[in-house]
């Protein structure tokens with residue numbers, strides 16, 4: 001199906017003219033809505049209400065902001081009686097009547113789901129083409145018999161244009177072309193946790209972000225209170241996706257890496273792989289739990305406390321009962337919501353003593369006030385007692401002690417970790433202080449685990465976790481703590497699992513995330529990579545993920561794949577990149593991490609303008625040299641893969657890494673190799 005182009009000015013197409021008039025009207029209405037939002041005064045009844053009103057107004061203004069490149073609508077549905085234009089947000093006229101329907105509203109659903117086989121009440125679906133905000137064409141699909149013949153099912157020309165569009169800059173939304181299987185996931189109910197197992201380029205990231213936008217629209221009030229969090233693998237990735245939700249009018253979503261979430265200590269060191277694996281092991285949660293609660297001691301003598309000038313003695317047995325009851329409430333199986341956290345337990349213990357003294361005083365005819373009782377709980381005697389049996393704990397300090405003191409670690413790890421494992425965990429040299437310790441990313445997760453035992457971590461109403469196949473069990477727990485009673489969208493691909501704790505199925509990750517019963521939904525139609533390139537990458541699947549179905553490509557692009565054996569690298573590499581730098585779109589030169597400097601040097605020597613992509617959130621340039629470990633989740637129009645064998649050799653799950661690298665190209669991929677290709681790729 002080809003879109004109807006804009007006709008010559010001399011023969012105006014009445015359909016196009018009418019749609020352009022509707023577009024102009026929608027733009028006017030949006031301007032009026034913005035003016036009305038500006039006019040709302042910020043005056044509330046008090047300072048707090050004013051601030052909330054101001055924030056709500058600012059939010060509304062931001063969501064109404066018009067980008068001249070983003071037209072108010074992109075599609076239209078014609079039912080037997082009603083016609084709706086579908087856009088990124090709701091637009092109404094001065095009388096309050098709808099001019100454009102938000103893509104997330106229930107009325108918009110048939111736009112994404114209707115087919116000739118199941119027209120869902122539609123007789124026609126219309127998609128619009130735009131160029132720089134100008135409506136330039138439209139494409140009609142007749143879905144139910146009327147005057148026109150019903151069309152055959154095939155991909156929309158606009159979908160094809162959209163997936164072939166040159167990529168430059170950050171990821172864009174896909175609202176105009178969400179496909180039915182993707183739409184099912186986007187619109188799943190808030191209460192349902194979902195795990196999307198999707199092959200490369202099937203739109204997992206896009207679907208997860210659109211689901212967040214859909215849930216915020218549908219459950220705005222609830223989620224405004226609890227919030228939505230998107231967790232991504234690194235800053236380069238977050239930078240790539242950060243514009244999608246604001247473009248959909250959702251500016252209040254937190255986007256973070258696990259490192260951001262657990263940044264309670266300054267990370268300044270890296271673990272050896274075997275140590276990182278051990279620190280990511282869920283048994284560490286038990287070790288930390290024991291280390292913390294093992295610090296609670298049995299009271300060894302009675303205590304004298306003072307309440308409004310009189311002294312009361314509390315016997316040892318009663319003190320033991322107080323401590324035992326509280327410890328049980330903090331450690332034994334109670335549901336997380338009812339669990340008494342360690343720091344709260346300490347406060348309750350102090351209050352328990354004061355309340356007991358109050359009862360003694362009341363029994364003697366006194367009537368102490370609440371303020372006097374609280375003062376008693378804060379008194380030096382009560383504090384000293386708490387310090388001796390229920391000491392205040394600092395999360396980083398506790399992990400520091402475990403990693404430096406073999407006896408302390410042995411006490412907490414007995415029967416859980418072997419002696420060798422305990423030795424592996426210990427810092428070779430005791431650091432001078434907690435602050436200056438050589439903390440690693442995995443240590444930060446351990447510190448966060450302890451912090452979560454000390455105090456309840458506030459939970460979001462919905463969390464989207466991308467590239468979830470790479471999370472360690474301890475990282476999963478860090479995310480689960482931030483989920484509270486909310487639901488999850490887990491996105492990932494087991495074939496792209498490159499971390500040492502990667503599991504062959506989703507069970508471990510979903511259990512770690514606290515939602516073992518999450519439904520797994522597959523996506524297998526790839527929108528990024530041309531068939532010729534995808535088939536090449538899929539040759540690795542039987543070895544790296546034997547159980548997974550291969551992705552199918554939405555399009556074929558003859559000539560998209562070029563395998564180029566070379567004797568020396570510098571000349572051919574510079575030649576290929578020079579040729580691609582002249583083509584439209586972005587180019588990513590991907591190599592083993594250790595080779596980045598050499599590749600940058602070769603290209604710079606040839607006078608090419610480029611930058612190496614780093615994990616600091618810096619934006620990719622038109623030509624980027626990308627370390628293989630950073631390319632996950634990203635895409636480029638043209639990809640040059642340098643020495644696949646070196647990428648494989650660089651790490652234990654190198655073949656999985658190579659699969660990630662081979663599935664990043666939108667238009668073309670050149671593979672340059674001095675040595676042999678890995679055997680599975682070398683087959684004819």
Ligand SMILES: Nc1ncnc2c1ncn2[C@@H]1O[C@H](COP(=O)(O)OP(=O)(O)OP(=O)(O)O)[C@@H](O)[C@H]1O
Pocket residue numbers: 159162163172173174177178179182198199200201202203204205206207493527528632633634635663
């Ligand atoms: N329905 C769609 N319409 C247009 N483009 C789409 C659609 N679905 C996905 N895409 C595009 O395909 C590309 C891949 O999408 P995305 O990055 O979300 O895939 P992914 O499954 O997360 O990939 P990977 O696992 O390889 O990182 C993106 O450019 C995205 O915009």
